[in-house]
Amino acid sequence: MSDYRLMERFLDELLIEHGLAANTLIAYRRDLDALRSFCASRNLTLPEIQRQDVLEYIGELAQKSLTPSTVARKLSAMRRLFRHLVDKGIRSEDPTGGVYRPKPQRKLPNTLSEAETEALLYAPDTSTELGMRDAAMLELMYATGLRVSELVTLTLDGLDEENGFVRVIGKGNKERIVPMGEAATEMVIRYRHSARQVLLKGGRCNDLFLSNRGAAMTRHNFWHIVKRYAYEANIMKPLSPHGIRHAFATHLLNHGADLRAVQMMLGHADISTTEIYTHVANARLKKLHDQLHPRG
Numbered sequence: 001m002s003d004y005r006l007m008e009r010f011l012d013e014l015l016i017e018h019g020l021a022a023n024t025l026i027a028y029r030r031d032l033d034a035l036r037s038f039c040a041s042r043n044l045t046l047p048e049i050q051r052q053d054v055l056e057y058i059g060e061l062a063q064k065s066l067t068p069s070t071v072a073r074k075l076s077a078m079r080r081l082f083r084h085l086v087d088k089g090i091r092s093e094d095p096t097g098g099v100y101r102p103k104p105q106r107k108l109p110n111t112l113s114e115a116e117t118e119a120l121l122y123a124p125d126t127s128t129e130l131g132m133r134d135a136a137m138l139e140l141m142y143a144t145g146l147r148v149s150e151l152v153t154l155t156l157d158g159l160d161e162e163n164g165f166v167r168v169i170g171k172g173n174k175e176r177i178v179p180m181g182e183a184a185t186e187m188v189i190r191y192r193h194s195a196r197q198v199l200l201k202g203g204r205c206n207d208l209f210l211s212n213r214g215a216a217m218t219r220h221n222f223w224h225i226v227k228r229y230a231y232e233a234n235i236m237k238p239l240s241p242h243g244i245r246h247a248f249a250t251h252l253l254n255h256g257a258d259l260r261a262v263q264m265m266l267g268h269a270d271i272s273t274t275e276i277y278t279h280v281a282n283a284r285l286k287k288l289h290d291q292l293h294p295r296g
Contacts, residue, residue, distance in 0.1 A: 001090075003036050003046045010084050019173035023149065031077040046085065051095045054078065058099065068102035075101055111246040112239070117142060119233035120244075129195035130212060134225050136184075136191035137209055137217075140166070141241065143184035145248035145266050147171075148241040152217045154208040161189050170267040178265050 011029060014020045020028075038057050039049060061071050078096050085091040112120065121138050125131035141151050150168045158167040164185040165177050180188065192208070199210040207216035222241055230239040245266070252262050 003039060006046055006085065006090065007032050007036065007081070010081050013084065021149070021171050021173075024171070027073070028077050028080075031074045032081060034074065035078055035081075046081070047090055049095055051097070051099065054095050054099055071102045075099065111250045112235070112237075112243060114251055116233070116235050116237075117244075117247050117251070120229055120235060120239075123229040123233045126190075129198045132187075132191050132195040133199065133209060134229065136187045136195075137222065137225070138229065138244070139184040139187045140180060141244045142248055143181040144168075144178045145245045145262075146178070147245065147267070148219050148222055150267075151241070152207075152209060152219055152222055155206045156192075156208055157206065159188065159192070159208060161185065161192075168267070174267065176264065176267050 007029075010032075011025055014028065015025060035057065036046070038060070039045060039053075042053065044053060058071060058075065061074060066074075075096065079094065079099075082091060082094040082096055086094055121135070121142065124135040124138065126135050137151060140146070141148075144166060146154075146166075146168060147170065150170055154166060154168070158169075160166070164180045164182070166180055168176050168178055170176060188208075196208075196210060199212060199214055201214040203214045205214060205216065209217040211217055211221060219241075226239060226241050226244070249262050249266060253259070
């Protein structure tokens with residue numbers, strides 16, 4: 001069987017049996033395509049590659065000035081593929097066994113201040129249908145910390161207006177319930193029962209957030225929306241939709257939220273992923289102390 005077919009069967013298993021998200025599968029495919037190219041350049045196949053070949057491949061990646069986190073991700077994809085091939089009896093051993101995994105350098109997220117967040121939320125013109133939609137999306141993302149893929153795929157069925165919750169299908173097809181808060185709930189209700197009906201243009205669509213053509217919003221569309229309102233709000237730092245998710249977590253922790261509760265709302269499988277935001281909060285406190293304390 002060709003390396004391409006082996007990889008495709010592996011990716012199919014990740015999708016069907018493990019429920020990996022589409023974007024995660026795209027990343028796996030990209031990383032494994034690079035591995036196949038390396039194998040082809042050495043006249044090797046995936047069942048033939050040895051530990052020394054893996055080490056040379058990792059060395060090539062390092063020479064391309066890739067970050068440690070990128071190399072670690074590619075190695076993780078390789079390791080999962082080779083363990084799959086061992087399980088299927090295609091290989092007798094995993095050639096990545098014992099290969100050093102570069103330790104990713106943890107960067108603190110560049111998050112918005114509360115004043116910047118408020119300016120962003122007030123930027124849309126809610127007297128227009130599109131402005132009301134944009135305000136509802138920004139308010140909901142900041143209130144819930146949803147991933148952008150979760151936000152744009154929200155359906156009417158996942159919205160509990162009466163109790164102020166949204167039901168989200170996150171990574172690994174895992175469901176979680178997240179509170180919206182009063183401000184976001186009010187804005188989403190206003191949008192759903194007024195602006196959304198206009199954007200729907202008499203059509204039928206179960207997605208909550210619609211484009212001006214009456215179809216579901218996309219990640220790309222929302223990315224541009226965030227960029228535009230960041231500019232209008234005079235926010236000079238780089239900002240993406242994920243930055244609003246960072247702000248949600250950091251601001252909650254700044255105000256004393258429990259780390260486990262924030263982990264659940266973000267949908268993090270591992271609390272160590274959430275802990276990065278405690279470092280952001282601590283760094284901000286230290287900066288304030290240095291600026292404001294008489295002996296800072």
